[in-house]
Amino acid sequence: MGLVDKGRLPKPLTTLFNMGRSYSLWVYQWGLACCAIEMGAAFGSPRYDVMRLGVIPLPASPRQADLVVISGTVTDKMAPSIKRLYEQMPEPKYVISMGSCANCGGPYWDSYSVTKGIDQIIPVDVYVPGCPPRPEALLEGVVLLQQRIKNEDMGARWRGEGTKAIVREPIVVGGGPVE
């Protein structure tokens, strides 16, 4: 599609593409610590049932994923593997950082072995605060991310300006309205 390469996409087509992208988010569940159990409750339990939101928590490898949820404490020993697997994900890719530990270090803010925030190594789109956040909070994070994906300029993403050129405020769940 020549139009796409030039970054000029008719509006209806963009809307259509964006809707498709936002309702088939393949999520790679990166469970690290306690928050992983709440992520499991949100993604794997009949009570919260994430699939009704158009989220598919099943990819076997990050290479098939659109979204990664980093949930739990990131240690300095673990950080290189996270970066490496993040780089294997195909563009466009999104990151949800779940829990105080992944956001900023949480209860281990003064520990010698914990990375104080996953945003030091990979860019984060949505922060979900809490220790651990309730499953509902994670679901809200997913919904807010979907809203943002729907308003995205596909052309910019395809021109490779996606993560670099469009600097955006990250979303914080419970932290006011999104742009």
Place this chain on the structure above:
Amino acid sequence: MTDLADRQKLSYIAAQAADARLNVELETEGMTLNIGPQHPATHGTLRIIVRLDGEQVVWAEPSAGYMHRGYEKLTEVRTFPQVTALVNRIDWLGSFANEVPFILAAEQLMDIEAPPRAQWIRTILFELSRIANVSLFLGDLGVQLGAVTPVFMAFRDREYVLNLIESATGGRFHPNFDRIGGLKDDLPAGWIAETKQVMKKLRNFCDEIENLLFGNEIFQSRLRGIGVIPADVAKQYGLSGANLRASGVDWDLRRDQKLPLAYDKVDWKVWTHPDGDSFARCWIRLQETREATHIVDQLLDGIPSGPIMAKVPRIIKVPEGEAWVSTENPLGEMGYYVVSKGDLGPFRVKIRSASFNNISIVPWVLRGVYVPDVISILASLYFILGDIDR
């Protein structure tokens, strides 16, 4: 002529096949397989390196440390009341159970004892966190053997227990409810009746799992006789909890030691199993979950009235001394060795967590097993990464 050649070829193939079956003269090359550090079967970020010869494991080594958060060092820069907020994240599935031994050790040093009502409520919450912990194990067990339904059931029924813990303590996952000298709050109104209902549901859940999973032929053939740990080996490696009881050792700290908890006021049974295989370990956990619901039921009937907090100074300074308290956590023996120098915070805390010792047997028990059994043995040993790496 062609007939003869064909026959020769056939006999050659037959000989090859026979050799392959008997493993004669078929050289296999060793292969090193890396499981983890991100693997759904390891309950977190454990990495296990196994060297394979064909389908058999010849050598295995767990590589821990991907979840090391430095608890022992952090406790030295926290005050005593702050430490509970930290330590209930060690075994994240049964959080309340992690607070109790630390608080008991601090109480021992300060020479105070919680009032009876607080002791009973502590015991109830302790058992609830055991149920929350082990019910997830029972669901997860199915997933690791290829059955997906049990995990949905586990998450469904575990949610009831979490709601109970939340309504009593305010925290769904990490209650941070235990205080030196008692508890933060009393139970909310109507909690006892609700808990009784939930315990009935949990017993149903145990029955369902027993029928669906433990009675299943495939499940049994994948676990029976696999990963056998004899009693003496289990003792040498320092196993504790259900892993030890599954090897036939009748040892349970809830019964065997005198602590200010209400276990001696109720009638309950310590389950053991003589086999020591993976099936025994899983079966023991199932029975213990059911037993825990009975313990909670009996405790609910007899909660004494009275205060929930002993007389404690506002600023807690723990006098100089050392104390060791361990309790029977959902995963095994968990203990704290607390050294105080009379300051606001502990001078040194040594944490003995069950999973660290429980996985130290992995190199021994994995030697010689087949690859699919690796996952089922690891599942049946049941560890939690926060509990290993701390």
